[in-house]
Amino acid sequence: MTTRTMTVAGRNVAVAEIGKGRPVLYLHGFADVHAGSVGWLPFHETLGESFRVIAPAHPACAGTDEDEGIDTIDDVIFHTLQVMDALGLGKVDIVGTCFGGWIAAELAVRNPERVGRVVLVGASGLMVPRQPIGDLFWQIQPENGIEYKGLRSLLFARADDPAALALFPDVRSDIERGLSQFKAMRFASRVGFKPPYFYHRKLRERLGRFKGEALLIWGESDRMVPRSHAEAYRTGLGGKTTLKIVAGAGHSPHVEKPKLVAGQIQSFLAPKAPSKKAASVTVKSVAKKKAPVAKKRSGAGRRR
């Protein structure tokens, strides 16, 4: 993975890029590059076949300096705008997973002039009564000294998913990855530990301000951000919004079903055919039938 370092407001920001073409700003989550994973995952490589994926590391993550001044998500939004300025990104399509999706959603409602189309994958950020977001901080505390089954169950549909075990094994982690995960937890802790836990109470009522197109991708058994949050995003966002439920995936569909999810995003962000097909697919049909999913997948394959 090639990473360059930019200076933004006097601090180092690490930016990784993959692929060529139209720029897509990628805001990472936890089971993701710059955090749970030190390098790109197959999902990013597939996405990079269609776009220039630009992934800055959040403050404290990977090679980005920690910022003692970050108290809440507002500071992260401002920081991300500064990063976008430095990258010369005017209005850009944004893909965000997990807390990266939260940042994307906040940007979309606060600075809609900077956000083209937006893709949220298992995004946190909303407060849905009696539907709390799972406790990442609790689950990353090892059981019996070294076991992370609880963490994998929170982040993936199956704790024994090979991709999950590769990122969070029950053995001594290699130092580079252990450090990367620790730094991402420091970032997450700054914005999500103190109540409100990984959400902004006012975001939900503000969602209507974003009139652009949005694609929501949720694992069918997301135990970190319940599916009711996807519904809240779908009904709240002000533009054409499509929800795709990924069968057999949990909180990290981009890790669990990388080709499928990358394909969904490729179709949605494809420059021409402004995804009438995608919009016509209802939530229920995707959730219940596998056929349209398989179709999309082959569609994505054709483009390559």
Place this chain on the structure above:
Amino acid sequence: MHPVQMFCWHFMAYPYLPKDFDEKYDTGWVTVPNKLWDREKTRGLYQEYIDQLVYGEELGFDGLVLNEHHQNIYGMMPSPNIIAAALTQRTKRAKLVVLGNLLPLHLNPLRIAEEYAMLDSMSDGRLIAGFAVGGGPEAFNYDIPQPQARTQYWEAIDLIHRCWTESGPFTHEGHHYPLRYTNVWPLPQQRPHPRIWIPGALSVETMEEVAKRGYDYFLSSRAHGAGTRKAAQRFADIIKFYGGKFHPFRMGILLSVYVSETDEQAKEEAHEGVFYFLKNTLKGHLRREGRTLTFGAGVPSTSVRSWEQFLKNANPGAKMLGDANTWEELEEWGSITIGSPKTVREKLWTLIEQAGVGNLMIQFHFGNMRPELARKSMRLFATEVAPALRRDSAAMFARDYPELNEMPEFSRVAV
């Protein structure tokens, strides 16, 4: 002469857990269900624990130690200041060490400045003021994000220090605690302020902050051996670097002791309480079994630099103190010293000699230990262990730190 200072530390464990607690519950911290609290059996429990501390003063201990924990069975003092307040009225001479108040958990450090000033005044200047940041369990107790907790913590300490040493009212332009009117009434009795103790678990960052401010360092580790000596050495070097002078009373360590007439009798009597302490109260904290909140990445209270060291050196999944199943395994930790007065005297002297540390915080009560056993152990320690340790340490410190002669002697009443 300056002998080791010996303090009696009471954790006030919850002693009435069901026998099958370890099988049924994965932690004694944060989520341990409070339906286990027995409202009948606990009548008089705080009184008994306070009485044990008062007995510590009668026996001639130099001070009594309390600390703060929340939502757990290990230590039942969510507010140690309340116990300290009771002790101000029951004791006359012993130092009262609150080690410490968990600053980031409190709404405003001004309240701590006020309460400590009250305690110092009520005890006629006997308070030692401890400030702690809290670790894994405490982060979950009050939902405290740890990266901020560190900066909040040192800002709070500096604010309290200002409250006690600068005349008010003044404006505090802090990041976490901005205040327009800072004007503490009452002021502490001791001048310029009570001694300030800061607990730490070996991190260089903490030692540096302590050394810069001229405070004292308390090593909170429960295991002792070569690491204790290393910690003292490291702290001494850091003090020197910041232009200060190290002497043994700049640092304290935590010891646990049970003394009885013979080694065999000590083991027999202490068994129930010690293993209740290890298996139940350390579960979730210093035990591999269950979910340990103390050493994961989820509450990153340590710096990235320290975590890198941890990743390099730690052996995750290895046994911890609470995993000791036999006396022999326990012995390897150098944590709990058990035996006849002679055995305990020899072992502690080896430790004091190695570490060169002057403040010994000693835990005598373990888990569900019967009160009469804890008292007997305290008495035997005070009469048959402490005198020799005082004598030998005073000679050693006088030899190794001649500058101590310029320091006033500690006032104490001989037993």
